[in-house]
Amino acid sequence: MSEEEAINKHFIYEAIVGDLETGRFKEVITRFPPEPNGYLHIGHAKAFSIDFGMAQAFGGYCNLRMDDTNPEKEDTEYIEAIKKDIHWMGYDWKNFCYASDYFDTLYGYAIQLIEKGLAYVDDLKPEQMREFRGTLTNPGKESPNRNRSVEENLDLFHRMKAGEFEDGAYVLRAKIDMAHPNLNMRDPVMYRIKHMEHHRTGNAWCIYPSYDFTHGQSDSIEGITHSLCSLEFEDHRPLYNWFCEQLEIFHPRQIEFSRLNLTYTVMSKRKLRTLVEENYVAGWDDPRMPTLCGMRRRGYTPNAIKLFLDKVGVTKFNSTTDIALLEHCVRQDLEVTAYRRMVVLDPLKVVITNFPEETEFYEGENLPSSPEYGSRKVALTREIYVEREDFMEDAPKKFFRLSVGREVRLRYACYITVNEVIKDDLGNIVELRATFDPESRGASTPDGRKVKGTIHWVSASQNVPVEVRIYDRLFTVESPEAVEDGQDWLDSINPESIAQVSAFAEAAIADAEKGAIFQFERKGYYILDDSTEGQKMVFNRTVALKDGWSKKASQ
RNA sequence: UGGCCGAUGGUGUAAUGGUAGCACGACGGGUUCUGGCCCCGUUAGUCAAGGUUCGAAUCCUUGUCGGCCAGCCA
Numbered sequence: 213m214s215e216e217e218a219i220n221k222h223f224i225y226e227a228i229v230g231d232l233e234t235g236r237f238k239e240v241i242t243r244f245p246p247e248p249n250g251y252l253h254i255g256h257a258k259a260f261s262i263d264f265g266m267a268q269a270f271g272g273y274c275n276l277r278m279d280d281t282n283p284e285k286e287d288t289e290y291i292e293a294i295k296k297d298i299h300w301m302g303y304d305w306k307n308f309c310y311a312s313d314y315f316d317t318l319y320g321y322a323i324q325l326i327e328k329g330l331a332y333v334d335d336l337k338p339e340q341m342r343e344f345r346g347t348l349t350n351p352g353k354e355s356p357n358r359n360r361s362v363e364e365n366l367d368l369f370h371r372m373k374a375g376e377f378e379d380g381a382y383v384l385r386a387k388i389d390m391a392h393p394n395l396n397m398r399d400p401v402m403y404r405i406k407h408m409e410h411h412r413t414g415n416a417w418c419i420y421p422s423y424d425f426t427h428g429q430s431d432s433i434e435g436i437t438h439s440l441c442s443l444e445f446e447d448h449r450p451l452y453n454w455f456c457e458q459l460e461i462f463h464p465r466q467i468e469f470s471r472l473n474l475t476y477t478v479m480s481k482r483k484l485r486t487l488v489e490e491n492y493v494a495g496w497d498d499p500r501m502p503t504l505c506g507m508r509r510r511g512y513t514p515n516a517i518k519l520f521l522d523k524v525g526v527t528k529f530n531s532t533t534d535i536a537l538l539e540h541c542v543r544q545d546l547e548v549t550a551y552r553r554m555v556v557l558d559p560l561k562v563v564i565t566n567f568p569e570e571t572e573f574y575e576g577e578n579l580p581s582s583p584e585y586g587s588r589k590v591a592l593t594r595e596i597y598v599e600r601e602d603f604m605e606d607a608p609k610k611f612f613r614l615s616v617g618r619e620v621r622l623r624y625a626c627y628i629t630v631n632e633v634i635k636d637d638l639g640n641i642v643e644l645r646a647t648f649d650p651e652s653r654g655a656s657t658p659d660g661r662k663v664k665g666t667i668h669w670v671s672a673s674q675n676v677p678v679e680v681r682i683y684d685r686l687f688t689v690e691s692p693e694a695v696e697d698g699q700d701w702l703d704s705i706n707p708e709s710i711a712q713v714s715a716f717a718e719a720a721i722a723d724a725e726k727g728a729i730f731q732f733e734r735k736g737y738y739i740l741d742d743s744t745e746g747q748k749m750v751f752n753r754t755v756a757l758k759d760g761w762s763k764k765a766s767q
Numbered sequence: 768u769g770g771c772c773g774a775u776g777g778u779g780u781a782a783u784g785g786u787a788g789c790a791c792g793a794c795g796g797g798u799u800c801u802g803g804c805c806c807c808g809u810u811a812g813u814c815a816a817g818g819u820u821c822g823a824a825u826c827c828u829u830g831u832c833g834g835c836c837a838g839c840c841a
Contacts (some may be wrong), residue, residue, distance in 0.1 A: 222780095245841090246841095247840090281840095281841080284840090338839060341838095341839075346769095348770075348836075348837060349769045351769090352837090379839090385839095393770040393771085394770055394836080395769090395770085395836060395837050396836075401839050403839085404839035420839095423840070424841095444834090444841095446771060446772060447770080447771060447836050450771090468772085470834090524779060525779070525780050527780075528772065528773060529773060529774070529780090529834095530774095530833075530834050530835090531779065533778070533779055534777090534778045534779075534791065534792070536791065536792060537778075537779065537790080537792085541791095543803085544804095547803080548804090552801080580800085580804095581804075581805095610802095612802070613802090621800060622800095623801070655800055656800075663800085666800050666801065667801090731801085731803085733801050733803085757801080757802095758804095759802070760802050761802040763802095764802080765802095
């Protein structure tokens with residue numbers, strides 16, 4: 213179920229096998245190249261699981277490289293968060309690098325291309341550049357500067373670097389083919405002028421290389437054999453290859469796969485940022501966010517995420533995975549790892565009238581399927597709380613819970629039967645009176661009679677009051693990004709994606725450490741929030757248990 | 768009406784010229800000290816049309832539909 217599981221032999225795996233067989237490469241070295249301008253989400257987790265996973269599968273290694281070629285957008289704040297999230301997922305990199313480590317080398321490469329007559333300095337304004345580029349259906353026009361002499365290009369490029377020009381005054385472009393059907397090949401920009409401090413190189417540079425002129429060469433410098441990326445870079449592969457060929461440097465192979473999309477959420481960095489900045493959520497690590505830090509706070513485990521990614525697979529098909537699959541995977545993981553505890557979320561008092569004054573203690577196994585994990589003592593007293601929804605006055609025949617005259621098992625403890633319903637002046641049920649069968653202590657009876665229903669409960673006097681945040685899907689529609697005309701994607705945010713209730717937990721919960729995940733029996737999985745302030749514990753609901761009853765009842 | 772890529776049940780995928788399988792979901796049943804887990808069953812698919820072949824999801828052609836590309840973003 214974990215790392216021992218056979219690896220997915222997807223098309224990239226097969227491609228690598230092929231490369232090893234033909235001798236194109238002798239080893240497998242990959243890289244994960246995030247831009248440090250946001251937090252990692254589960255889509256990134258798919259990407260880096262492929263990067264690290266393929267390296268691992270073939271006995272190679274993977275580098276972590278910050279793609280920091282644009283000082284406008286990047287921030288060191290994100291770098292530590294990115295490292296933390298990758299480590300959390302259980303991966304480690306061989307080398308930690310920055311694209312900015314290669315600025316000197318890249319500058320040298322640019323000069324080589326100029327000298328070969330394959331790059332030129334252009335002073336076309338951005339609007340002109342757009343005009344000259346042509347359109348999808350029409351070829352572009354060559355810039356009047358395209359045939360500058362090598363000497364002049366060299367001089368201008370040096371002066372660009374020396375800071376003689378304003379932002380945008382000049383760019384360095386590759387000289388390829390203005391009529392190329394792939395627009396990326398129509399003399400793409402290699403360097404632009406930005407008088408801006410860089411988080412690592414400070415003010416050493418006022419020209420910065422573009423993605424296209426950085427990525428492949430960075431891969432090459434690091435000896436990356438397989439540069440795995442998402443589908444939108446397919447169109448850039450010819451350019452990636454062109455630079456490697458013209459520069460005559462080590463030539464990695466770029467292979468593209470489709471990104472992960474999930475129903476009921478959004479995955480674009482821009483939209484996630486909007487949710488955070490416009491306070492639709494409490495932050496990047498809000499448990500409703502698909503960010504790794506959000507999912508961590510929500511109670512998703514690395515193993516659950518890996519299980520999920522494994523089921524999603526790796527293809528070139530643009531797909532949207534049902535979030536129900538992710539939810540299934542967390543349940544699958546937590547089912548066998550999360551200790552059971554009883555917590556009543558919507559309390560209704562029950563007085564067991566024939567119960568002694570003394571507290572009785574029963575054993576509740578932490579993990580009923582694995583007794584070796586031990587048990588805890590559960591206190592039963594004369595007054596207890598049960599879930600309000602577990603009582604019904606006019607109950608249908610199939611309602612296997614509390615109702616007057618119906619015997620029900622208190623989990624781990626004994627059998628009780630409600631015989632009186634107490635209401636307030638408004639007719640609201642405020643308390644139940646019940647009796648227990650002394651013979652049923654231990655949750656079974658000598659006569660072996662069956663009780664169909666078992667409910668969870670908590671002592672009314674020996675419990676721990678806790679706060680519980682019940683999270684649900686962030687959006688009410690499957691595809692929040694597919695907005696109709698006149699609608700805004702923000703309109704479909706689920707107003708009920710968070711609800712907070714005060715609950716009573718059994719005493720054993722008091723020992724829980726932050727980040728501990730429990731199954732609140734019959735309800736769902738909950739994690740003790742890191743930010744738990746004061747003495748009252750706060751739990752976040754990871755996911756509800758499947759509920760066959762409410763499904764049936766609602767039909 | 769440019770280029771590149773893609774298309775298998777509702778969803779995500781497997782089958783690499785030889786019985787279309789798995790998982791999720793949905794539905795029905797069994798079991799049960801969690802209406803959970805587990806077990807059993809049902810549902811439902813090769814985008815279309817031609818061609819190659821003894822045989823095509825797979826190869827070829829054409830078409831249809833979908834994605835990406837006209838940042839001095841990545």
